[in-house]
Amino acid sequence: MKEQFNTALSNLVDKLIGWFNAIIESIPNLILAILVMVAAYFTAKYVSRLVIRLIDKRVEQESIKGAISRVSAVIVVALGLFMALGVLNLGKALTSLLAGAGVVGLAIGLALQGTLANTFAGLILSFRKKIQIGHWVETTGYSGEVMDINLKDFTLKEADNNIVIIPNKTILDNPLKNYSLTTKMRVFIECGVGYESDLEKVEQLTKEVIANTFDQVETAENVEFYYTEFGDSSINYLCRFWIDAENMLEKLRAKTKAIIEIKKAYDKEGINIPFPIRTLQFDSKLDVNTSDIKETFAKN
Structure with missing residues (x-):
């Protein structure tokens, strides 16, 4: 019993020593991975500001600008994460992460088909020069001034001051008449x-x-x-x-x-604009006998 305990303790110590040695050996890679993530973070902030400058003149909607800049920042951070995992020699973890991300992305895409369709439609509408905020348009039976284009819907203000909110996908799938062009x-x-x-x-x-x-x-x-x-x-x-x-x-x-x-x-x-008139003419020359009428009704 004592020998088994000593053997288990020896194995545990060897395992801990092996882990400690692995950590010591991995410290340079760990530091490099941290530096990669920090660099990716600051690069993402710079890319986000740069993207906003590039699309500032093309897109008027602040919500669309913010969404595009955040997406670009997330892409840069994700690239930094993949590089950091590669530096740490975690290739299998990276492969598993990509596979898991693909499965999760597929599930989310199936669950949010309508929402994602409106999101992408909003991005497309934001870059269309023929549809801008302030234009007067007519679509799907509604006519009014374009008040907002965001990632979810398309907002019109009609002539009677009513606000109409239309899904972005509907705007792309239907004809649109733009009076302001x-x-x-x-x-x-x-x-x-x-x-x-x-x-x-x-x-x-x-x-x-x-x-x-x-x-x-x-x-x-x-x-x-x-x-x-x-x-x-x-x-x-x-x-x-x-x-x-x-x-x-x-x-x-x-x-x-x-x-x-x-x-x-x-x-x-003195020019006349007539309205519809119905004329009833009572000039019948028929001799209507009251007694004959009564006799006719009596027979019926």
Whole structure:
């Protein structure tokens, strides 16, 4: 029993001595690994600031800038960690770490498909020059000013001051109309005049009113005017012209102003803008006998 105890104690001492010697031998590598991690930490901070400078003019959203800079910093630190493990001769641990990271990444990716899709879509939208904060856009049935683009959603403020939050993935998967990419917008006005009106006079008067109301319309010839149909109570027309505008609010204000001025001119010239009228005509010459009606109902 005593010999077994002495043997076990000797093995334990040998094992401890071996570990101590291994630690002593590994001190230079350990110091080097620590230096690598410290260098990676400071390099990550520098890279983070550098990335922010590089994307500052391309991306306006602070949330996107911060996310990209943090991702770049994490990549640098991860590279430093892999180098440090290599210096410590922990190749197997490094392989196991990479394998574990791959499995965990796959599981997280499957669990967060929607979130990751919106995140990557947000990054893509942030670098698109044709979609910027302040632009007036229309998409998926909503129209308004772009207020924010972050890693999760796309925020619009409609003309009635309502806030609409749309997932980034939806924006990429659907058509988007951007009114702010052009400096001109076309205004459409549909109206009708009475059948007794002088149609040539109506056309000339409408064009002159538009040309005199808007500085962007140089002459009456720049105004398009087309009669479209013989309506139930009026002859209808379509008038359209270009204005300098970058959002729907300016277009609506211009259309309102045009309608007011056209109505004033029509009233001054005595041009009628009729509303639907139904005329009931009671001139039947049938001889209706009350007794016959009563007899008919009695038979039925």
